[in-house]
Structure formats: structure tokens, C-alpha cells
Amino acid sequence: MTDAVVSRPAPDVLGRRPEHKTFGALFSLVRYSFHHSAGDPAGPGGAAAGMGGAPTDGADTPDDSLAGVFPGRAPGDGGGADDPHVAGSRFHWSFWSSLSFKEGVRGALAALLIGFAFSAVEIGWAASREREKVLTIIDDIAAQVEGSAAIAAWNLDAQLANQVIMDNLKLHAVSGVEILLKDNERLAGVRRKPAQDGWLTGPLSRLVFGDLSTIRRPLRQPNSPNGEIIGELRLDLDPVVLARDLLILAGTGLVSGVLRNLLLGLALVAVLHRYVTRPLFSLGRSISHINPDRPMETALPLPAGHERDELGYIAARTNELLARLASSQEAQRRMATRDLLTGLPNRVLLTEELGRSLPKAERAGFHVAVFHLDLDRFKTVNESYGLDVGDRVLREVGARLTSVLRAGDSVARLGADEFAVVAEDIAQPEMAARLAERILDTLAAPYAIDGHSVTLTASVGMALFPGDGRDPEPLLRGADVAMCTAKAAGGGRYRFFAREMMDRAVARLHNETALRRAIEENQFVLYYQPKLETLTRKLSGVEALLRWQKPDRLVMPGDFIPLAEETGLIVPIGAWVLRTACEQAARWLAAGHAVPVSVNVSARQLQEAGLVDLVADCLAKSYLPPELLNIEITETSMMRDLDHSEALLARLRDLGVGISVDDFGTGYSSLAYLRRLPVTALKLDRSFVNDIPAETAIATAVLDLSRSFGLKTVAEGVETEEQWHWLAQQGCAEVQGFLFARPMPVDLVERDFLKG
Numbered sequence: 001m002t003d004a005v006v007s008r009p010a011p012d013v014l015g016r017r018p019e020h021k022t023f024g025a026l027f028s029l030v031r032y033s034f035h036h037s038a039g040d041p042a043g044p045g046g047a048a049a050g051m052g053g054a055p056t057d058g059a060d061t062p063d064d065s066l067a068g069v070f071p072g073r074a075p076g077d078g079g080g081a082d083d084p085h086v087a088g089s090r091f092h093w094s095f096w097s098s099l100s101f102k103e104g105v106r107g108a109l110a111a112l113l114i115g116f117a118f119s120a121v122e123i124g125w126a127a128s129r130e131r132e133k134v135l136t137i138i139d140d141i142a143a144q145v146e147g148s149a150a151i152a153a154w155n156l157d158a159q160l161a162n163q164v165i166m167d168n169l170k171l172h173a174v175s176g177v178e179i180l181l182k183d184n185e186r187l188a189g190v191r192r193k194p195a196q197d198g199w200l201t202g203p204l205s206r207l208v209f210g211d212l213s214t215i216r217r218p219l220r221q222p223n224s225p226n227g228e229i230i231g232e233l234r235l236d237l238d239p240v241v242l243a244r245d246l247l248i249l250a251g252t253g254l255v256s257g258v259l260r261n262l263l264l265g266l267a268l269v270a271v272l273h274r275y276v277t278r279p280l281f282s283l284g285r286s287i288s289h290i291n292p293d294r295p296m297e298t299a300l301p302l303p304a305g306h307e308r309d310e311l312g313y314i315a316a317r318t319n320e321l322l323a324r325l326a327s328s329q330e331a332q333r334r335m336a337t338r339d340l341l342t343g344l345p346n347r348v349l350l351t352e353e354l355g356r357s358l359p360k361a362e363r364a365g366f367h368v369a370v371f372h373l374d375l376d377r378f379k380t381v382n383e384s385y386g387l388d389v390g391d392r393v394l395r396e397v398g399a400r401l402t403s404v405l406r407a408g409d410s411v412a413r414l415g416a417d418e419f420a421v422v423a424e425d426i427a428q429p430e431m432a433a434r435l436a437e438r439i440l441d442t443l444a445a446p447y448a449i450d451g452h453s454v455t456l457t458a459s460v461g462m463a464l465f466p467g468d469g470r471d472p473e474p475l476l477r478g479a480d481v482a483m484c485t486a487k488a489a490g491g492g493r494y495r496f497f498a499r500e501m502m503d504r505a506v507a508r509l510h511n512e513t514a515l516r517r518a519i520e521e522n523q524f525v526l527y528y529q530p531k532l533e534t535l536t537r538k539l540s541g542v543e544a545l546l547r548w549q550k551p552d553r554l555v556m557p558g559d560f561i562p563l564a565e566e567t568g569l570i571v572p573i574g575a576w577v578l579r580t581a582c583e584q585a586a587r588w589l590a591a592g593h594a595v596p597v598s599v600n601v602s603a604r605q606l607q608e609a610g611l612v613d614l615v616a617d618c619l620a621k622s623y624l625p626p627e628l629l630n631i632e633i634t635e636t637s638m639m640r641d642l643d644h645s646e647a648l649l650a651r652l653r654d655l656g657v658g659i660s661v662d663d664f665g666t667g668y669s670s671l672a673y674l675r676r677l678p679v680t681a682l683k684l685d686r687s688f689v690n691d692i693p694a695e696t697a698i699a700t701a702v703l704d705l706s707r708s709f710g711l712k713t714v715a716e717g718v719e720t721e722e723q724w725h726w727l728a729q730q731g732c733a734e735v736q737g738f739l740f741a742r743p744m745p746v747d748l749v750e751r752d753f754l755k756g
Contacts, residue, residue, distance in 0.1 A: 099277050101269055108265025115257040123250045127208045130246045134173075134212060138235070141168065142217045146233060149179050150219040153187055153231035161188035168235065176236035179219070182229065194238045205243035212237055279303035279311050287318070293329075295322040339413040341391055342398035347420070347476075350412035354422050354472040357410075358465055361424060368465040369432035371421035372479035373401075373439065376457045376491035378417035389449050393456070396447050404435075404442045420476065429464060429496070436460050436494040444492070457492035459483050468497045481505045512567055515560060518548055519572055525549045526580055527743035530753055531598070531714060531736045534728045539753045541596035541630070543736065544581040545743045546573070565604050574605045575614055582622040582629060584746060589628065593754050598630040598660065603637035607644075612651045619655065626656030630681070634662045638677065646676050653678040660714065664702060674709055682706045684732070686717025693726045703730050 145164050152161035165177040165188055178189035215235040221227030282303060290298045299322055300315045337349035345353065354370065361368045375397065382390040394417065401411045401419060410422040421439070426432050440458060447454040461482025469475040478497035484505070486495040495501075518524060528542040548555035564570040578599050585597040605611055619626055631652060638645040638661070649659055660681040661674075688699045699715075706713040715727050718737030727735055741752070 099272070099280070103272050103276075104265050104269030107268040108261055111261035111264055112258065115261050116254075119250075119254055119257055122253065123246075126249060127246055130242075131208060131212075134209065134237075134242055137173075138212070138215055138237070141171070141174075141235070142215065142233065146217055146219065147222070149233045150230065151222050153179055153181055153219050154222050156181075156187065158188050162190075164188075165190050173237050173241045174235060175238040175241075176234075178234040178236075180232045180234060182231055184232075187231065189234075191236065194240065204247060205239035208246065209237070209239040209242045212242070213239055275305075276311070279306055283311070283315060283318075290322070294326070295329075296326045339398075342395050342413050344398050344402075344419075345410065345412040347412065347414050350410060350414075350420055350422065351472045351476070353410050354475070357422060357424050358470070358472070361465060364425070366424065367426035367429070367432070367467075368475075369421075369423040369426045369435065370463045370465070370475040370479045371423070371432075371436065371439065372414075372461045372463075372476070372483040373419040373421065373443075374459045374483050374487060375417040375443075376459055376487065378456065381454055381456070385449070385452055385454065389452060389454070392449050393447050393454055396449075397443060397456075400442045400445075401439065404438055420479070426464070432462055432464060433494070433496075436462060440492065440494065459487035459491045460494035461486055461497060462494060463497040508563065511560070511563055512569075515564060515567070515569055518550075519569065519576075523549050524573065524576060525745070526577065526584070527745055528584075528597075528749050529736055529743040530741045530749065531734045532740050534715075534724070534732050534735050537740065539595065540734050541598060542749065543598040543632070543743075544577060544584075544600075546577055561602075565602055568604065570602050570604050571608060574602060578614065579618045579622075582618040582624045585628050586622040586624040588750075588754065589624065591754075594628060595754070596628045596630055596658070598632050600632045600662065601637075603634070603640060606633060606637050606648065607641075612648065612655070615652060615657065616655055619657075627658070630658035630660055632660045632662040632683065635664055635673075639673065642673060642676070646678075649678050653680075674705075679711065681712040681714055684713060684715040686737075689715050689717045689723055689727075689737075690719075692723045696726065699727075700730065703732060707731070 145168060148160065148164045151157070152164060161179045164179065168174050168177045169190060169192065175194045176189070176191035179187045180189075181187055213236065215237065217233045217235075218229045219231040219233055221230055283300060286298070286300045299319045302315050303311050306312045306315075337346055337352075338344070339346050354368070357368055378390070378393075381393060394413070397419065398411065398413060401421060405411060405421065405423070408424050412420045412422075414420050421435075423432065423435055439460060443456060443458045447456070461479045461484070463469060463475045463478035463482060465475055468478045478501075481501045482495045482497040485501050486493050489495070525547050527545045527547050529545055530539055531541040531543065532538060533540045546557050546561075548557075548560055561570065564573055578601075581597045581599050585595060588595045601611070608614075615629070615631070618624075619629065633645075633649075638649075652659060658680040659678065660683055661677075661679050662683050663685045664682040682702065682705075684699060684702050688702065692699055703713055712733045714734040714736065715723075715732050716736050718724055718727065718735045718739050720739060723737075724735060724739060744752075
């Protein structure tokens with residue numbers, strides 16, 4: 001960059017030149033262009049316009065816009081750049097920290113270093129050339145004066161010698177001349193004060209010309225080239241004067257090289273800003289305006305003139321990333337708002353669509369009907385035909401619902417076998433009722449799946465805007481409550497939401513919460529109703545009966561057992577009853593009273609896979625002999641799945657416990673199942689006992705059947721002496737009822753029946 005820096009004559013370099021003014025103007029121009037393009041890289045006040053480049057479209061940005069935040073947002077703009085929570089949002093642009101300035105400085109420094117290296121080489125070459133030139137001049141001077149000096153020495157002519165000396169002193173580089181005779185006697189000589197050394201000239205002159213400070217030439221006899229040496233000519237040279245031209249030449253080259261390199265660095269800054277930093281500012285501004293929720297709406301424009309270089313590559317790759325982000329967001333939104341099995345909207349999207357429908361309906365003066373559908377006994381389809389068939393049925397249900405609706409109506413799958421429909425522009429509730437009937441008829445048609453003909457019904461609940469709610473959630477909740485009412489009525493029908501339904505639902509939820517708290521706080525107690533031998537009226541066992549001991553009253557099982565069955569809470573409650581009853585019977589046994597205890601097992605418990613293990617665990621932990629435990633199961637519960645019941649009861653009998661059929665005679669009362677199931681006793685239902693002695697046919701049949709199978713018979717609900725006498729005459733083994741004892745706590749059982 002600084003080649004031939006010493007090739008110019010010194011006067012040209014040391015003369016007054018305008019480089020310093022050009023440098024200052026260019027520096028100001030570059031800095032101005034930075035300030036006016038940082039806020040708006042595409043504005044006409046940018047570096048390109050300021051430096052003669054083609055101005056681009058855009059608004060001018062005032063200088064004080066740089067007091068805001070980079071990248072690119074003017075004060076007051078919303079979004080990411082000024083957000084203190086966004087990484088990098090507090091970045092402040094500065095000319096001194098700009099990429100163009102830093103790269104320009106690096107380039108200028110590199111140019112200076114290279115220039116200095118070249119200058120050093122050129123100065124060395126110039127010094128060598130200057131030394132050779134000095135030696136040539138010295139040889140010429142010596143040749144010119146050598147003859148005159150020899151004549152003066154031969155003739156001992158002091159006047160001629162002084163003339164020779166004065167002629168040589170006219171040369172500035174000569175600081176002294178002496179003519180010596182053969183015996184070093186001085187014929188003539190003059191010395192003058194040498195030039196003053198500078199901090200740079202002294203060392204440099206001594207380095208280059210130090211060995212030339214004194215030149216000695218022998219003087220020979222005149223007219224005799226090979227004659228006798230008669231004296232010596234001594235010339236003293238001033239190295240400072242010899243080096244002066246070299247210093248001027250070198251200094252001029254260095255200064256001009258530095259100025260040139262600085263100008264090149266500033267030019268590099270301007271070029272980098274125009275073609276690199278400024279497009280980067282533009283990209284940064286575009287990036288700051290990207291909406292993360294809708295990335296493709298603010299795709300980056302390719303910088304003009306940079307479509308095929310690195311900046312274009314960055315913009316293109318960023319747009320590819322934005323496209324992938326948009327695609328990923330769309331997929332995530334679809335997953336978040338669509339049911340994967342049917343492709344229908346889910347509850348989230350349905351709620352959004354319903355929220356948009358309600359204001360329109362209010363302005364138009366129409367109703368909006370919200371339907372909640374639940375397929376009746378769909379679990380049976382999965383159990384009978386498999387989950388794959390069940391999934392295909394659900395897809396077909398979604399397709400049928402879509403086909404039956406009008407344009408503008410919406411259908412969604414809420415989960416499992418539940419769907420929802422939103423019908424707009426409902427003028428009268430009767431329109432919603434007709435649509436519900438059409439939905440029920442459509443869903444009731446058989447489904448042909450893999451050769452199977454599946455028939456289903458549905459329970460439909462409806463809520464109407466604005467009467468049943470003015471927001472999506474109350475309407476969906478009301479439709480759900482109405483659907484539960486329709487299902488409780490037997491299914492295959494629809495129900496409109498009514499306020500009392502919600503009251504019942506709230507009460508049910510309150511009771512369920514209280515029931516869960518009762519389990520956690522151990523609010524249950526067991527009462528025991530004695531069983532007596534029919535003839536002797538001696539204690540033969542007890543039946544454990546559950547009570548809920550609330551702070552203010554004792555709740556009977558009929559008030560909470562159905563809810564416990566429905567919610568599944570009967571499973572932990574039943575486990576507690578079984579464990580507590582076994583522990584109490586074990587305590588009685590330890591006190592010397594072998595009292596068999598009967599525990600009722602619900603239909604829900606009967607379906608639990610761990611029931612047998614639970615019974616075995618209770619027996620083992622309480623150390624109760626299994627023959628003192630009797631499990632009572634209603635015949636309706638056993639007949640729901642006869643094969644399962646047969647296997648389960650067989651395992652229970654293997655433990656050694658007794659099994660009684662509760663409420664016998666009210667259900668199937670089949671001889672076939674009595675033959676298959678390993679039961680040990682039948683309990684004559686109280687409804688038949690109440691008819692004794694007026695009507696005894698059923699009671700007699702049950703007693704005869706029990707004897708024929710070798711089973712023990714227990715009559716429950718005995719309340720009169722006549723009933724007891726008849727049962728004793730007919731050979732009934734055990735009785736229980738209010739005639740003998742009501743259900744009572746443990747202390748009363750021990751006081752009245754276990755005193756001895």
C-alpha cells in the first residue's frame with residue numbers, strides 16, 4: 001500500500017498540501033452518514049447519498065432518533081426492540097462500536113503496518129543508494145583537489161594549501177580539511193563546527209554515514225603517479241548534513257504513506273458501511289418487526305444488490321427459518337385445537353368459535369344453541385369389538401354430525417365419547433329441539449364396521465343463548481348438566497337446560513366433595529345388626545352396616561352410597577369397611593367370642609381386580625379366621641358378568657370365607673346360576689318377609705330351594721312375632737330385623753349380646 005514512498009523529491013513532500021483538510025472532511029462525512037443511516041438504513045440521508053451513491057427510498061431519520069434503541073425502532077414503536085424483557089433490547093448504537101468503524105480501523109492498522117514494512121525496506125534501499133552517491137562525490141572531490149594539494153605539499157606552499165582548503169569548505173558536507181606533510185606536520189588546515197545533532201538525525205546519520213566521517217587520501221610527488229608519498233589530504237565530513245536529504249526523503253514518504261493509509265481506512269469504513277453495515281441495519285430493523293405469532297407476515301426482504309452474496313444468504317435462511325416456525329406453529333395450533341382422531345375442533349377451538357358467534361347473535365337478535373352429546377354405553381362397543389372399531393365408530397359419529405348440520409354450525413369432539421354442537425341463527429327453541437331430534441335419529445342408525453353392525457343411542461343436553469348464559473363456559477356447562485339429566489333418564493333422548501338442573505349438579509358436587517373429605521378425615525363408623533338362630537334366638541353373627549358420622553347428624557347409607565357407587569368412591573370406602581369389620585371380629589375373638597361378621601360388597605367393588613387380594617390382606621393383618629368372615633353380594637351384581645363372578649367367588653371360597661346372595665328373589669333367581677356359583681347362603685329379601693303370614697308362596701319357594709341346594713337361609717327385615725314363628729316352623733336357619741335388634745354400635749352389641 002505504501003510502495004515507492006521515498007521516490008518523490010523531498011520538496012514535493014514537505015511542501016504545503018491539503019491532505020489534512022481532505023482527511024477531516026472525509027471523516028466528518030463518514031460519521032455523518034453513520035448517524036443518519038443508523039436510525040433509517042434505507043433513508044436518503046444515509047451514507048450512500050452522502051458519498052455520492054444512489055439514494056434509496058425512505059424517510060429521513062432525525063439525529064436524535066439515535067438516542068433510542070437499536071435495531072431500527074423509532075421511539076414510540078411497539079414491539080420487541082424497546083421491550084426490556086427481550087434479550088438485546090437495551091442495545092444502544094454507537095459510531096465508535098459500529099462494525100464499519102471497527103473493520104475500518106482494523107483495515108487502516110493493517111495498511112499502516114504493511115506500509116511501515118515497505119517504507120523500512122525502501123528507506124534502507126534509499127540509504128544504500130545515498131551512501132553510494134556520497135562515496136562517488138567524495139571520490140570526485142578528492143580527484144579534483146588531490147593534485148593542487150600535492151603541489152602545495154611538495155613546494156611547502158601554505159598559501160596554495162589554504163586556497164585548496166577554502167575551496168573544499170564551500171561544500172556544506174565538509175566540516176574540516178587538513179594537508180599534512182610526510183612527518184604528519186600540518187601544512188594547512190581548517191575546521192568548523194558541525195551541524196547540531198537531532199534526536200533522530202544524529203543516530204540515523206551515524207548509522208548510515210558514521211564510517212565516512214573522515215576521508216584520508218595520500219599525496220604523491222607531482223608529475224609522478226607512482227612517486228613517493230609526500231603527505232596526506234584529510235577531509236572531515238559532517239554525517240548530519242549527509243543524512244539530511246535522506247531524512248527529508250524518508251519523512252516525506254512516511255507522512256504521505258500514513259495519510260494515504262488513513263484515507264484508505266476511511267474509504268474502507270464508508271464502503272463497508274454502504275455495502276455491509278447499512279444492509280445489516282436494514283435486516284436488523286426488519287427482524288425487530290417480526291411478529292412471533294405470525295412470522296411469515298413480516299418476512300425479511302432481500303437487500304437490493306445482495307441477492308447472491310452472504311447478506312442475501314442470511315436473509316434467505318432467516319426466511320426459511322420463519323417459514324419453518326410458521327409451519328411448526330400451525331401444526332402446534334392444530335394439535336392444540338383439533339381432535340387427533342376425528343379431525344374435529346376440540347373444546348379450545350369450539351370455545352373460541354362460540355365466543356365469536358355470541359356477539360353476532362346478540363346483534364342479530366337470534367339464539368345460539370349449544371348441544372352436549374354423550375354416546376350411551378359406548379364402553380360396551382370398545383369391550384365387545386375392540387378399540388379400533390370404537391375409534392372408527394367415533395370418526396363416523398363425527399362425520400354424521402357434520403353432515404346433519406347447517407352451514408355456519410360447528411361440531412367438536414370434547415373427549416372420549418362426548419361431542420358438542422353449536423347451532424347459530426336459532427329463532428325459537430323449537431328449532432333447537434328439531435335439530436336435537438335430527439341428531440338423535442342420525443346417530444341411531446346402525447354403524448357397519450368390519451362386518452359388525454353397531455347400534456348406538458346418544459344423550460343430548462341443550463343450553464340456549466342468551467337465556468341460559470351469555471358466555472361460552474356457562475353455556476357449555478349448562479349443556480353438560482342437561483346431558484347428564486338426559487342420560488339419567490335412560491339415554492336416547494334430549495333435555496333442555498333448566499336452572500334446577502344446575503342446582504342439583506352443584507349439590508351433587510358439594511356432596512361428592514364432602515364424601516371425599518369424609519374418607520380423608522375418617523368420618524365413617526360401622527354399626528352392627530345381630531343375626532340370631534331362628535329357634536333359640538341366640539347370637540349367630542352380625543352384619544356390618546356403614547354410617548356417615550357428620551358433626552351434626554348420622555347419615556344413613558341410602559343417602560350417600562349411590563353417589564359413592566357413581567363416583568367410584570365406594571372402592572376406598574368398601575376397603576375401609578372390610579378392614580374395620582375384620583379387625584372388630586378379631587377383637588371379639590380375642591375376648592373369647594367367635595362372632596361371624598358379614599360385609600356387603602357392591603357391584604363396583606366386584607369389578608375390581610384386587611378384591612380377592614384385599615380380602616386376603618384384611619384376614620392376614622387382622623389374624624381373623626376366614627370362616628368368621630361372610631361376603632354378601634346382591635344377585636343383580638353377580639349376574640352382570642356371570643363368568644367373572646364365578647371365577648371371583650371361587651377364589652374367595654378358596655380363602656375359606658362364606659358367600660351369601662343378598663336380596664335373593666328380587667332378581668334373576670335362576671337355578672342355573674345357583675348351580676354354578678359357589679355360594680353358601682341365601683338371604684330372603686325383606687319385601688317377601690313383610691308379606692308373611694298373609695302371603696307365603698315366594699318365601700316358601702326360596703326356603704325349599706335353599707334346602708335343596710344345601711344352603712343356609714337368612715331372613716332379613718323380621719319385625720313381628722308372627723313372621724318369626726312362621727319362619728321357625730319352616731326351618732329358616734337365621735333371622736335378623738327390628739324385632740330382635742336394630743343396627744347398633746360396638747358397645748351396645750357387647751352389652752346386649754356378649755355379656756357372658
